[in-house]
Amino acid sequence: MKRLILIISAFLLLSASTFGQSLFGNASKIADAQEKLEYNAFTAYPVPLTGNFLERKLIYDWTKRWNVPDTVCYVYIFIGSSCIGYFVTHGKPASTQSYLLPEYLVYSSSSEGRQSPDVDGTYGTNNPGYRFFLANGTAVECSGTMVSCVYSDAPLSLSAVEIKSVKSK
Structure with a gap:
């Protein structure tokens, strides 16, 4: 019984670390994709310089x-x-x-x-x-x-x- 608990614990620990690595790897890819999207949006439609500060x-x-x-x-x-x-x-x-x-x-x-x-x-x-x-x-x-x-x-x-x-x- 102790051996089974030890094997299950080791499996869960290994799964958690693999999940964490894939999660952080994906986070980097997501951040890169968001930066590219932001660059494309600002390139297509740059922020215009205004001269009428109506709300101000x-x-x-x-x-x-x-x-x-x-x-x-x-x-x-x-x-x-x-x-x-x-x-x-x-x-x-x-x-x-x-x-x-x-x-x-x-x-x-x-x-x-x-x-x-x-x-x-x-x-x-x-x-x-x-x-x-x-x-x-x-x-x-x-x-x-x-x-x-x-x-x-x-x-x-x-x-x-x-x-x-x-x-x-």
């Missing part, structure tokens, strides 16, 4: 537009596919997933890290959603997995009613 211009213009303090913004709130109303805000909305501090501190000597507290000293993640200030200073947060928003610096042609706050002091 859009990001630039977007950043400049929203970098103006006290911008009036219209935030339309959707639950599912239904627009339930809109708010006139003081500035654009921010994601509830945005933070002033990094969520994790990563040590440079390793890829390990630890969770960082938020500015209020608490840990954890926020619900997905948006937060913003109304023109009268009222703070609003819309959160939940079904809530989404569309915002603009001008009113949009959506059938929605303005949601106003009643701020008392």
Whole structure:
């Protein structure tokens, strides 16, 4: 019985090493084939040099537009596919997933890290959603997995009613 186990073990070891050699041999052939394919694709259709950086211009213009303090913004709130109303805000909305501090501190000597507290000293993640200030200073947060928003610096042609706050002091 011990002899049979020894023979089977030797057979499995030999099979595994042969399989590994053929696998690595094939990996080299596959890499060569991929390089040839890539060369042929780039030769047939080289990457064109462009002069119109339209996406970069859009990001630039977007950043400049929203970098103006006290911008009036219209935030339309959707639950599912239904627009339930809109708010006139003081500035654009921010994601509830945005933070002033990094969520994790990563040590440079390793890829390990630890969770960082938020500015209020608490840990954890926020619900997905948006937060913003109304023109009268009222703070609003819309959160939940079904809530989404569309915002603009001008009113949009959506059938929605303005949601106003009643701020008392």
